Amino acid sequence: MAKSGKYKMVQVAGLLAAAIAFAVLAWAMEKGLGYFVIEPAIFLMGLGLGLVMPNMTIAVQNALPLARRGVGTAMLTFFRSLGGLLGVTGSGAILARQLHAHGIQAVAAVGAHGSTAATVAGAAQVAVYRHAIASVFAAGGVMVGLGLLALLMLPELPLSGHPAAVKPQPQES
Secondary structure, X not given: OOOOOOOHHHHHHHHHHHHHHHHHHHHHHHHOOOHHHHHHHHHHHHHHHHHXXXXXXXXXXXXXXXXXXXXXXXXXXXXXXXXXHHHHHXXXXXXXXXXXXXXXXXXXXXXXXXXXXXXXXXXXXXXXXHHHHHXXXXXHHXXXXXXXXXXXXXXXXXXXXXXXXXXXXXXXX
């Protein structure tokens, strides 16, 4: 970015990596895969979002005149916090809904099977939690995908003060 003066492709790559990571996490949770799949996906998600956040600050500050950059940065921070709040509450709501809907069905399906009922009930509970967590990651992937589509529609402005952004003035003869 320092050489080219372009920031959008870094953000697109970051959101694409995060969307892939969310999809892998949803799949891994649904299938009950282990840490060898989950940990790299979490790393990829962090890497992807880490490419987006600071570069979005640069993009916002670059798009505004010097006198308004503080306001733009403050608004970005506010909306980032608001998005985090909505993301956490939305994820909790999805998790609670999935646990309620599928948990009741799983307990009813177990019924009274004598001494094996506890083992069957335990396995059913694990499956319900895996499905609920997978639903949360799937919803996160959808949200990141929508963010990627929005980012693709935004124009990329040349970085102010960057040599690639400064156009040479025609010389008068």
